[in-house]
Structures are given as structure tokens and as C-alpha cells.
Amino acid sequence: MIPQLVTVRRRRRDGRWSRLFVPVLPVLLVLSPLLLLAVLVALVACLVFRVSAVGALRGTGQLLCALPGTRFEIEHGRTAVSVSVR
Amino acid sequence: MNEQRRQILQMLAEGKITADEAERLIDALEREQPESPSGATPRLKPRPKYLRVVVSSEDNFGGDGPGRVNVRVPLQLLRAGVRLTSLIPAQALTQVNAELSKSGVPIDLTQLKPQHIEELIEQLDDVTIDVDQPDAKVQVFCE
Incomplete structure (x- = not known):
């Protein structure tokens, strides 16, 4: 299952949290023309560098599917950033 | 019976x-079918799903206060990443090896097979690393 929601949280110096929820699927749909272009460029790059295109696609898919559950939290004094993939 | x-x-x-x-x-x-000493079936330890890296620092950088880094990465993501390394072309690995040798790190990456790294990740379950210093603490473990 690909990630569904990416949450970016940021704590400012004044202690207030700001949250940004990124729904992955709608964003992917909006960016699909660019994504298609990126996939084409990646396929050409695979051919140029003699890398298995199918393997690369499969590997990228597996990487994407393994992303849910990832969480990064960085706190520095009163500021903090947190990125969570669900 | x-x-x-x-x-x-x-x-x-x-x-x-x-x-x-x-x-x-x-x-x-x-x-x-070796029986357990108590006669009951042994309880299987649940397999860890995540690799956690926690870094706490008491250093007061710029007067902001202590810092903390908490990273949780699914082990599945590590496995997927390792599988991707098998796609690196041989000539690229040769170039990397040459540069590593020049830098004084004589590691032959062509000898590092994906299955070896996968085995390494499989054994990560039992790894716990604790580094304690007066002003910083690093913990790496699976959960």
C-alpha cells in the first residue's frame, strides 16, 4: 500500500505548532503529467546506463510501499520539525 | 500424547x-519435534518492524537549548533500499571502488551482494547500540 498521508509538523520559537497534511494520492493525481514525464526520463536514463528498467520500477514501487510508518522528529531547543508518513 | x-x-x-x-x-x-521443558509451546517473540535511532544532545547550540533527533524507519524500507542497490551498474561500482581506494578506504563493493545485506538486515532484530556520553546519547534499536 502506498503512503496515504504525509504529516509535516513544525514548532516555532514561540512554541506554536503548525501542521501540514499532504494527502499523497490526490497530490500524485495533480502531478501525474509531471510524474509521467519523470518516469519517461527515468526509463531513458535506465537505457543509457544499462540498468534494468523493470527492476528499477519494481524497486521504486517497493520503496514507496515500504514508506508508511516512517517518522522523523528533530527538536532543537524550542523549535522542532516532525515528518510522519502514514 | x-x-x-x-x-x-x-x-x-x-x-x-x-x-x-x-x-x-x-x-x-x-x-x-523437541518438546519445550515446560511442555508448553514456546511463545514466539514478535518480529520487530521498525529501526529506531534516537539522538539526544544536551549541547546548547546558540542558546536554543538541547537537541533531539528521533527517527523511525520501517525495516521493510531498508530491505527495499537494499534491493535497489542491486541495480547499480558494475562500472559504477568499479569507479566507486577506485575513489574509495584513493581516499584510503579499500572496500570492494562488488563483493557486497544484496543477499548479504539482506541477511544483515534480518539479523538487525537483535541489535541494540547505546552510546552514552556526558553531553549526548545515541540509541539504535529495533522495535
Whole structure:
């Protein structure tokens, strides 16, 4: 299952949290023309560098599917950033 | 008593096998299914799903206060990443090896096969790293 929601949280110096929820699927749909272009460029790059295109696609898919559950939290004094993939 | 042991004793009672043969069969059965000392089935330890890296620093950088980094990465993501490394072309690995040698790190990456790294990740389950310093603490573990 690909990630569904990416949450970016940021704590400012004044202690207030700001949250940004990124729904992955709608964003992917909006960016699909660019994504298609990126996939084409990646396929050409695979051919140029003699890398298995199918393997690369499969590997990228597996990487994407393994992303849910990832969480990064960085706190520095009163500021903090947190990125969570669900 | 389990079913196979009962069958062996049944055959012994019916005279189909001798006592010696029955003993050998039961021994073989016990070797095949070793019982736990308590007789109960051993509880399997749940497999960890995430690799956690926690870094706490008491250093007061720029007067902001202490810092903390908390990273949780699914082990599945590590496995997927390792599989991707198998796509690196051989000539690129050769170039990387040459640069590593120049930098004084004589590691031959062509000898590092994906299955070796996968085995390494499989064994990560039991790894716990704790680095304690007066002003910083690093913990790496699986959960």
C-alpha cells in the first residue's frame, strides 16, 4: 500500500505548532503529467546506463510501499520539525 | 500424547512392530519435534518492524537549548533500499571502488551482494547500540 498521508509538523520559537497534511494520492493525481514525464526520463536514463528498467520500477514501487510508518522528529531547543508518513 | 506416538504404540500393541522398532521410532519422533521443558509451546517473540535511532544532545547550540533527533524507519524500507542497490551498474561500482581506494578506504563493493545485506538486515532484530556520553546519547534499536 502506498503512503496515504504525509504529516509535516513544525514548532516555532514561540512554541506554536503548525501542521501540514499532504494527502499523497490526490497530490500524485495533480502531478501525474509531471510524474509521467519523470518516469519517461527515468526509463531513458535506465537505457543509457544499462540498468534494468523493470527492476528499477519494481524497486521504486517497493520503496514507496515500504514508506508508511516512517517518522522523523528533530527538536532543537524550542523549535522542532516532525515528518510522519502514514 | 500426540497422534504419531499413539500410532506407534498401537502398532506395537498389534504386534506389527517390535519393542525395539517402536523405541527407535519414538526416539526419531522426539528428535523431529523437541518438546519445550515446560511442555508448553514456546511463545514466539514478535518480529520487530521498525529501526529506531534516537539522538539526544544536551549541547546548547546558540542558546536554543538541547537537541533531539528521533527517527523511525520501517525495516521493510531498508530491505527495499537494499534491493535497489542491486541495480547499480558494475562500472559504477568499479569507479566507486577506485575513489574509495584513493581516499584510503579499500572496500570492494562488488563483493557486497544484496543477499548479504539482506541477511544483515534480518539479523538487525537483535541489535541494540547505546552510546552514552556526558553531553549526548545515541540509541539504535529495533522495535
